[in-house]
Amino acid sequence: MRPSLLRSASQLVRRSRRDYSSAAAAAGQPERKVAILGAAGGIGQPLALLMKLNPLVSSLSLYDIAGTPGVAADVSHINSPALVKGFVGEEQLGEALEGSDVVIIPAGVPRKPGMTRDDLFNINAGIVKGLCTAISKYCPNALVNMISNPVNSTVPIAAEVFKKAGTYDEKKLFGVTTLDVVRAKTFYAGKASVPVTEVNVPVVGGHAGITILPLFSQATPATNALSHEDIKALTKRTQDGGTEVVEAKAGKGSATLSMAYAGAVFADACLKGLNGVPDVVECSFVQSTVTELPFFASKVRLGKNGVEEVHGLGQLSEFEKGGLENLKGELKSSIEKGIKFAHAN
Numbered sequence: 209m210r211p212s213l214l215r216s217a218s219q220l221v222r223r224s225r226r227d228y229s230s231a232a233a234a235a236g237q238p239e240r241k242v243a244i245l246g247a248a249g250g251i252g253q254p255l256a257l258l259m260k261l262n263p264l265v266s267s268l269s270l271y272d273i274a275g276t277p278g279v280a281a282d283v284s285h286i287n288s289p290a291l292v293k294g295f296v297g298e299e300q301l302g303e304a305l306e307g308s309d310v311v312i313i314p315a316g317v318p319r320k321p322g323m324t325r326d327d328l329f330n331i332n333a334g335i336v337k338g339l340c341t342a343i344s345k346y347c348p349n350a351l352v353n354m355i356s357n358p359v360n361s362t363v364p365i366a367a368e369v370f371k372k373a374g375t376y377d378e379k380k381l382f383g384v385t386t387l388d389v390v391r392a393k394t395f396y397a398g399k400a401s402v403p404v405t406e407v408n409v410p411v412v413g414g415h416a417g418i419t420i421l422p423l424f425s426q427a428t429p430a431t432n433a434l435s436h437e438d439i440k441a442l443t444k445r446t447q448d449g450g451t452e453v454v455e456a457k458a459g460k461g462s463a464t465l466s467m468a469y470a471g472a473v474f475a476d477a478c479l480k481g482l483n484g485v486p487d488v489v490e491c492s493f494v495q496s497t498v499t500e501l502p503f504f505a506s507k508v509r510l511g512k513n514g515v516e517e518v519h520g521l522g523q524l525s526e527f528e529k530g531g532l533e534n535l536k537g538e539l540k541s542s543i544e545k546g547i548k549f550a551h552a553n
């Protein structure tokens with residue numbers, strides 16, 4: 209690059225740094241850097257868009273093995289404060305991560321019809337391991353939002369990688385299960401004829417098939433309009449929500465738009481927690497003592513250090529108690545599979 213061009217490029221960067229610094233400062237909030245790994249993918253692109261629109265984000269780092277310069281150029285033209293930078297290829301991963309407060313990982317292959325999430329393990333386990341190794345080196349204090357499937361195994365893989373590097377903090381590692389909550393809310397509102405924006409439903413367990421356990425007995429607004437058969441059908445639809453999308457997309461991938469929304473909701477909750485907003489509670493798959501399993505999704509209160517409190521399950525219906533017992537075997541073996549992989553590789 210010509211020296212004059214280099215000079216003007218670095219002036220531009222300095223100027224835009226000042227712009228976003230002053231925007232964050234003017235709003236009385238800390239500067240926050242968010243990195244998305246897998247940012248050029250089906251989830252990554254709309255997630256980049258939504259994070260660019262988030263006023264809590266001052267710097268948005270978009271990393272992928274290909275395609276990020278285009279995505280970053282495109283998203284960067286949106287007139288919101290976040291300064292966007294694209295990074296491509298492993299040699300730029302360190303710079304992409306450095307200084308990150310939150311790292312969101314949707315990198316990896318999605319399902320095709322007929323596949324389970326576990327069928328993605330062989331490819332995605334290695335991708336996640338590599339990315340987490342870099343996180344432990346370049347931004348060991350970041351909150352990590354794991355989207356890549358199978359979440360029931362990729363979160364334990366990440367934990368083992370961080371332990372090996374000496375950077376593991378159980379308060380900072382999250383499996384993103386928000387899409388299960390988003391689906392449970394939507395399906396419940398439709399069936400119970402209540403306003404969807406007022407609905408809350410905890411979803412616990414894990415993120416695959418029967419390990420996804422929506423607690424409709426705790427749904428609000430409460431209703432007695434739903435029969436046991438309705439609750440069973442809502443539970444099954446929530447558990448099969450991902451497969452419903454995979455089949456409808458007929459070989460063109462899995463949920464991307466609803467996942468980007470869910471990922472943005474969860475990352476926003478993490479940022480609010482970091483910024484000291486009180487009572488931020490979301491469901492997430494985290495290290496847990498709520499059951500005998502080492503990782504489990506339940507309601508989690510987010511704060512300045514990540515997880516401030518892992519909530520218990522509350523009162524369960526008999527149907528939910530049965531679901532809880534049924535899911536433990538599969539969830540346990542997915543967790544163990546992740547741990548074993550991390551130790552062997």
Ligand SMILES: NC(=O)c1ccc[n+]([C@@H]2O[C@H](COP(=O)([O-])OP(=O)(O)OC[C@H]3O[C@@H](n4cnc5c(N)ncnc54)[C@H](O)[C@@H]3O)[C@@H](O)[C@H]2O)c1
Nearest residue numbers: 246248249250251272273314315316317318355356357467
């Ligand atoms: N947690 C959830 O609720 C949930 C929901 C939907 C999808 N997912 C999972 O998210 C993952 C991504 O789905 P998608 O639809 O965006 O897939 P996609 O194939 O459209 O995008 C994945 C992106 O990851 C990138 N990638 C691959 N290896 C990488 C590496 N080493 N470093 C950085 N980037 C890399 C690819 O280049 C691609 O751009 C899948 O594993 C899918 O199963 C999870």
Ligand SMILES: O=C(O)C[C@H](O)C(=O)O
Nearest residue numbers: 319357449450451462463
């Ligand atoms: O179903 C999938 O494979 C993707 C994701 O886990 C989902 O729940 O949509």
